[in-house]
Amino acid sequence: MIGYRLILLLCCALFAAGAIADTPDGATIAHQGNGHGVAPCMACHGADGGGESAAGFPRLAGLPQAYLRKQLDDFANGSRRNATMQPVASALSDAERDALSQYYSKLAIPNATPASAPSGGTAQLGQSLAEHGRWSNSLPACEQCHGPGGIGVGDHFPPLAGQSAVYLGNALHAWQQGARHNDPLQLMQSVTSKLSDADIAAVSAWYASQPLAVPQEPKP
Amino acid sequence: MKPLRWIMFGASLSLAACHQPAQQAAAPVSNTPVPATSSPKSASRFEPPSESSIPNDEFGKQIALGRQIFIDPGRYAKAYVGNPLSCENCHLDAGRLAHSAPLWGAYPMYPAYRSKNHHVNTFAERLQGCFQYSMNGKAPPLGDSVLVALETYAYWMSKGAPTGTSLPGRGYPKLPKPALAPDYARGEAVFKRDCALCHGDNGQGQQVADRTVFPPLWGPQSFNWGAGMEQVNNAAGFIKANMPLGRGNTLTDQDAWDVAYFMDAHERPQDPRFNGSVSQTRTAFHDTPDSLYGVTVNGQTLGQGSSKR
Numbered sequence: 001m002i003g004y005r006l007i008l009l010l011c012c013a014l015f016a017a018g019a020i021a022d023t024p025d026g027a028t029i030a031h032q033g034n035g036h037g038v039a040p041c042m043a044c045h046g047a048d049g050g051g052e053s054a055a056g057f058p059r060l061a062g063l064p065q066a067y068l069r070k071q072l073d074d075f076a077n078g079s080r081r082n083a084t085m086q087p088v089a090s091a092l093s094d095a096e097r098d099a100l101s102q103y104y105s106k107l108a109i110p111n112a113t114p115a116s117a118p119s120g121g122t123a124q125l126g127q128s129l130a131e132h133g134r135w136s137n138s139l140p141a142c143e144q145c146h147g148p149g150g151i152g153v154g155d156h157f158p159p160l161a162g163q164s165a166v167y168l169g170n171a172l173h174a175w176q177q178g179a180r181h182n183d184p185l186q187l188m189q190s191v192t193s194k195l196s197d198a199d200i201a202a203v204s205a206w207y208a209s210q211p212l213a214v215p216q217e218p219k220p
Numbered sequence: 221m222k223p224l225r226w227i228m229f230g231a232s233l234s235l236a237a238c239h240q241p242a243q244q245a246a247a248p249v250s251n252t253p254v255p256a257t258s259s260p261k262s263a264s265r266f267e268p269p270s271e272s273s274i275p276n277d278e279f280g281k282q283i284a285l286g287r288q289i290f291i292d293p294g295r296y297a298k299a300y301v302g303n304p305l306s307c308e309n310c311h312l313d314a315g316r317l318a319h320s321a322p323l324w325g326a327y328p329m330y331p332a333y334r335s336k337n338h339h340v341n342t343f344a345e346r347l348q349g350c351f352q353y354s355m356n357g358k359a360p361p362l363g364d365s366v367l368v369a370l371e372t373y374a375y376w377m378s379k380g381a382p383t384g385t386s387l388p389g390r391g392y393p394k395l396p397k398p399a400l401a402p403d404y405a406r407g408e409a410v411f412k413r414d415c416a417l418c419h420g421d422n423g424q425g426q427q428v429a430d431r432t433v434f435p436p437l438w439g440p441q442s443f444n445w446g447a448g449m450e451q452v453n454n455a456a457g458f459i460k461a462n463m464p465l466g467r468g469n470t471l472t473d474q475d476a477w478d479v480a481y482f483m484d485a486h487e488r489p490q491d492p493r494f495n496g497s498v499s500q501t502r503t504a505f506h507d508t509p510d511s512l513y514g515v516t517v518n519g520q521t522l523g524q525g526s527s528k529r
Contacts, residue, residue: 132313
C-alpha cells in the first residue's frame, strides 16, 4: 500500500516537472539563462533584480510587466537599439519574454540606499526639471507623466526614482540621438530634444538619489 | 464650391499660424516648417515674474500658498473641492503658460461683465466659479483665505501687465471653425490614438499614491456641466495648443475639434444650476452650439449628470 502511494506521488511529481518544463520559468531564466544562448539576466541586472548602477544596468525589479515586455520586443525589433540587449531579446521566445516580464514585475524592490544626492546647481537644475519642467521651452516636468517623486505611473511611464543615473543618462541620450524610438506618441523624443547635456546629467543624478517610496508632504 | 473651400482652407491655415506660440519654433519632433509670420506677438509676449522672485515676507507667504492651492487644491482647499482635478490641469505651468488660460491673462481683465451670470464679476467671484464648476465643489465665501491666497498669487503673477488689456496668450486659442462639423466617431479615433495612453480608455485618468497624474476627462470624477471646458470651442483651443502634453500644436485643427467634441459628448456631474429640466437648463445656461448639454448624441440626451463619487 505504501509502495503504491509512493509510485503515485512520483508520477505526480514527474508530471508536474514536465508541465513546468513546457512553460518557461522567469526565475530560472533570470538565474540560469534559457539554455539556448541567453545568459542569466542576473549577471548584469543582479540576483535581486536591482541592477548595477555604476555600469548603467537598470533595476528591473518592480517595473511594470507590460513595460518590460514591450522593451524586450523593442530590443529585438530594433526600435530600442542596444548592442547587449538585442541578441538577448532576440533569442528569447514569446513565452520566455512573458515569463521574464512577469517575474521581474513581481520581484520585490530591493532595499537599496539611493545614490547620494547631487548638490548645488546640479541639484537645483535636476529638481527643477523633475518637478517644474521648463515651459518656456514647452518642456513638461518629468513628474507630470512619471508621477510624484518619479515613482512611475501605469504601464507606460516607468519609475525613475532610485534608478541608475548612468542608465537614465544613457536612455535620455539614446532618445535624443534616435537610437531609442520606441516611446508612445514620441513623448520622450520630444522631451529629450529640449534637453542639454547638463540637463540630462542633472535630472539623471536627481532621480537616482530619490527614494522609491512616495514623498510625504507635510499636512497643510 | 471648390474654390471657396480652398479659400476657407487657406484662411484657416493662416489663422492657425497666428496661434502658433513662439516656442513652437523649438519644437522638434514634428518637422512641420514654422510659417513665417510678421506677427509681433512673440516679441511682446508678457513674461510673468520668476517663481524665485516670490518675496520672503508675509505677502510672499500668501503668494506661495496661492500657488500651492493652485497645484494641489485637493490638499490645500479641500473643503471646496469635489473632484481630484487641480487648477494646473487646464492652466499649465502653475497658471503661467500662454495659451493655457494663464492667470496673468485673466487677472488684469477683472472686474468684468460676464454673460454667464449677467452681472459684473470681481476676480474673486470668477475664482468662485472655478470651484463650483471645474472643481465640482462649492464656492469659498468671499474673503475666505483660499480666495485671498489665490488672488494674491494671480496679482503677483500679473506684475507689470496693463489692466483691461487682453494680452496675447490670454485664455485658449480661438480655433477657426473646422472644415467638417466636429464628429464623435472621428473624435473617438483621435482619442484612442493620442489621448487614451495617459487619460485611459474611458477618460478616467490615472492616479498614483492618491495623486492625480492624468486628470479624468468625463464621468463622476471630472469637471461638471457648468465648467468652461464643457464647451467644445474652449476644449478644442486648449487641446490644440497644449495636448499631448509637451507636444502642443501637433494635432490638426480638425482633430482638436473632433476630439474635443468626443470628450464633451460624455456624461459628467450635473450643472449645479440645474433647475429640474435639462431642456430648460440648456435654454437658461447652455444656449450655444458649442455646448452639448441637452443635445442628443448617439441616442443619449446629454445633461443627465453622472452621480458625484
